[in-house]
Amino acid sequence: MIKLKKKHFNFNIKNSLIGIFTGFVNGIFGSGGGTLLVPILNNIVKVEEHKSHATALSIIIFLTSASSVIYISKGTYDISLTLKVALGSVIGGIIGAKLLSKVTGKFLRISFGAIMILASLRMVF
Template sequence: MGFGLIDFLLISSAGGLIGFLAGMFGVGGGFLLVPILNIVLGIPMELAVGASACQVLGPATTSLLARKIKVRDLFFPLVITGGLLLGVIAGTSILEHAKDLAEFSLNGKKIIVAEFVVLVIYFLMLLGLGILSLKSARRSDAELSSALLKDRLQIPPLARFPDLFEGSLSIPVIAWFGLGLGLISGLLGISGGILLLPMLIFGLGIPTHRAISCSLVIVWIVAFQSTVAHAWHGNVSIMIVIALLLGGTVGARLGSDLNARLKGLQLRQQFGWLLLSVALMIGVRLVFLLAG
């Protein structure tokens, strides 16, 4: 695809916005970046997914350094790493299969398989997570800490993470969650923070700011794994990634500074509205895609 100065500046601006969100909410921002690159800038879906997976490394690294992650924040991410890797490999393989299928016809209109599949999954995921985040916006961290998911899934062997929450958590459950998170990350080009953050807060009852620190570490790990996998399949455009990183690393630092000044209730509410806004944009794109 052609790549001029205007394209470079537009993509770099998008990277700045994504980096800001990464630092503010503890997510990679791919859930917003992939739709913007594909829908707004017209970049092919496989290149948008590959670039998104790769560029997250810049903002994620900046966010980690800005928050001064401690050793205790590494325990849970290291346990989940194995499942993440297997999931990323599976997700990128599914995307490659969709890319090989090329197109299908619906009412006489040709639709690109990879674009359609990725956008539909994005729409459903963002809609559900946005509603969940807004419903929880009126609940305090103390109320969320009463989450029972970790208590219901006590499949041995168990592990304890006293710095995150009280009680123990099943290692098999952690592994399967990592597998699912990696699968979505590899397929959609996201770092997984958008799914991970609600899981840590609503499923495990971890306080919002501590959950964001833990999420940032996992975001960095899965971003590294996804970058290697997508580069292997030739889905990473260096020029797109460079443009994204230029804006992303600056935005991430600003987002991390703002995060420290906001309360957990504010973060969850703003996160929910952001998710629903992106879901609306994708929904409009799907309507035009199907209606022609």
């Protein structure tokens, strides 16, 4: 069982603004909020590399849940595609989470940066 200490619930305007920003990006683009979280957690909040990746993944649950409720209520989603991709994403998520602790922070930084560059080039061209 996870024990949460009182310090985990201290209100922080900076963290709330980060949440609003990443939630907005996730809501409007359908993704990206979690992708922005890793560098934000590393560089602004000063969270260690492995912990920032794991924390971003945990935050994504809330980002996508909030956005998904709106998308589903408006009918702007494909349930068939969702179910088809969901199984693979669960399997991939488990594999990735197990591998996270086995790679170095430098590897995470470089590989994440490379994926971000490739994704941005794909979006532009």
